[in-house]
Amino acid sequence: MGGRGPSQAGIRVDAARNRSLLLQAALELVAAGGADALTMDDLAARARVGKGTVFRRFGSRAGLMQALLDHAEQGFRTAYVLGPPPLGPGASARDRLHAFGLARLASLKVTGELARAADVDPRTRYRHPSRSLARAHLAGLLRMAGPVPDPELVAYQLAAFLDAGLLLHLNGEERMSLHRLEKGWRKAGKSWWTR
Amino acid sequence: MGGRGPSQAGIRVDAARNRSLLLQAALELVAAGGADALTMDDLAARARVGKGTVFRRFGSRAGLMQALLDHAEQGFRTAYVLGPPPLGPGASARDRLHAFGLARLASLKVTGELARAADVDPRTRYRHPSRSLARAHLAGLLRMAGPVPDPELVAYQLAAFLDAGLLLHLNGEERMSLHRLEKGWRKAGKSWWTR
Numbered sequence: 001m002g003g004r005g006p007s008q009a010g011i012r013v014d015a016a017r018n019r020s021l022l023l024q025a026a027l028e029l030v031a032a033g034g035a036d037a038l039t040m041d042d043l044a045a046r047a048r049v050g051k052g053t054v055f056r057r058f059g060s061r062a063g064l065m066q067a068l069l070d071h072a073e074q075g076f077r078t079a080y081v082l083g084p085p086p087l088g089p090g091a092s093a094r095d096r097l098h099a100f101g102l103a104r105l106a107s108l109k110v111t112g113e114l115a116r117a118a119d120v121d122p123r124t125r126y127r128h129p130s131r132s133l134a135r136a137h138l139a140g141l142l143r144m145a146g147p148v149p150d151p152e153l154v155a156y157q158l159a160a161f162l163d164a165g166l167l168l169h170l171n172g173e174e175r176m177s178l179h180r181l182e183k184g185w186r187k188a189g190k191s192w193w194t195r
Numbered sequence: 196m197g198g199r200g201p202s203q204a205g206i207r208v209d210a211a212r213n214r215s216l217l218l219q220a221a222l223e224l225v226a227a228g229g230a231d232a233l234t235m236d237d238l239a240a241r242a243r244v245g246k247g248t249v250f251r252r253f254g255s256r257a258g259l260m261q262a263l264l265d266h267a268e269q270g271f272r273t274a275y276v277l278g279p280p281p282l283g284p285g286a287s288a289r290d291r292l293h294a295f296g297l298a299r300l301a302s303l304k305v306t307g308e309l310a311r312a313a314d315v316d317p318r319t320r321y322r323h324p325s326r327s328l329a330r331a332h333l334a335g336l337l338r339m340a341g342p343v344p345d346p347e348l349v350a351y352q353l354a355a356f357l358d359a360g361l362l363l364h365l366n367g368e369e370r371m372s373l374h375r376l377e378k379g380w381r382k383a384g385k386s387w388w389t390r
Binding site for chain 1: 358379
C-alpha cells in the first residue's frame with residue numbers, strides 16, 4: 001500500500017485476491033486430509049494470515065465450507081444451465097432430468113463431503129442460492145416433461161433424494177453402490193416424468 | 196437414601212426418575228417458549244439441578260432434543276406398529292403407507308420443532324433407532340404393497356420427504372399448506388405403491 005492509502009478499487013481487488021488465496025489454501029487442505037480435517041486454525045496457518053481474518057472473511061467453519069462448495073459447484077451450475085446436452089440445453093427435458101441426477105451422483109466423492117460439511121443448520125439448509133437454483137431448474141424441467149402435479153414440491157422431493165448427506169450415508173454406511181443409487185434415480189424418474 | 200447407602204436397584208430407580216423429571220421440565224420449557232428457547236442452563240434452573248447433571252444425562256443440547264423427541268415419538272411408534280387401522284395393522288399396506296405420511300404431517304407442529312432441533316449433525320442424521328424403525332416399517336409395507344423395486348431405497352426417499360426440517364421449511368418459509376403437502380404425499384404414493 002502507498003503512503004496515500006489504498007484506493008477503494010484497490011481494496012476490493014485485494015479483498016478478492018485474498019479470498020481466492022484463502023479458498024485455494026482451504027482446497028489444498030481438504031485435498032490432503034478431507035473436509036473434516038479442515039480447521040480455521042490450520043487454514044490461517046497455511047495462508048499465513050491471522051485467524052481473525054479467516055473468521056471475518058467466512059464467518060464460521062460452516063461459512064467457509066459453503067464458500068468452498070460454491071467454488072466447487074460453479075462448474076456444475078454452468079454445466080446444467082449452459083453446457084452441452086444431455087445435462088445442458090439441447091436434450092429433452094426428461095433426458096436432462098435424468099442426466100442431472102447422474103451428474104450429482106458422479107460428483108459425489110468430490111463435492112459430497114464439502115456439501116455435507118457445509119450443511120449444519122437445518123433452518124438454513126434449504127435457503128442457499130445454489131440449492132434454490134437447482135430446484136428451480138428441476139421444477140422447470142418437470143413442467144416441460146409434464147404433466148407433473150405441483151412441480152415445485154416434486155423438485156423438493158427430487159432434491160431431497162440428491163442431498164449429499166443422504167447419498168453419502170447410503171453409499172457409505174448403507175453400502176449401496178453408486179450403480180444402485182443411479183437405478184434408484186432412474187426409477188424415481190420413471191414414476192414422475194415418464195408417464 | 197438410608198444411612199447404609201443406596202442399593203444398585205435404588206440408584207437405577209433414582210436415575211430413571213431424575214431423567215423423567217428432567218424431560219418433564221424440558222417439555223414444559225418447550226411448551227412455553229418453543230424448542231429454540233430451551234437451553235441447558237434454563238433446564239438446570241427449572242429442574243433445580245446443576246448444569247453438570249444435565250450435561251451428564253444428555254451429553255449435549257442435541258442429545259437432550261433427541262431424548263425429548265424419543266419421548267414424544269414413542270406414542271407414534273406404538274400407533275403405527277400396534278395401533279388401530281389405517282395406521283396400524285388391519286388395513287391394507289397401501290392404506291397404511293398413506294396413513295403414515297398423513298400422521299407425520301398432522302403431528303408436524305407438535306414434534307416437528309423438536310425433530311428439527313435434534314437434527315444437527317448430517318453424519319448421524321440417519322442412524323437414529325427411531326428413524327431406522329420408521330424406514331424398516333415403510334420398506335416392509337412397500338414390499339407388501341409391491342412390486343416396488345428396491346424398497347429399502349424407496350423407504351429412504353419417502354422418509355426424506357417426511358423429514359421434519361424439510362416439511363417445516365415447506366410449510367413455513369415456502370408457505371405450502373398442510374393440505375398441499377398431504378396431496379404431495381398422496382401423489383408420491385400413487386407413483387410408488389399404487390401401480
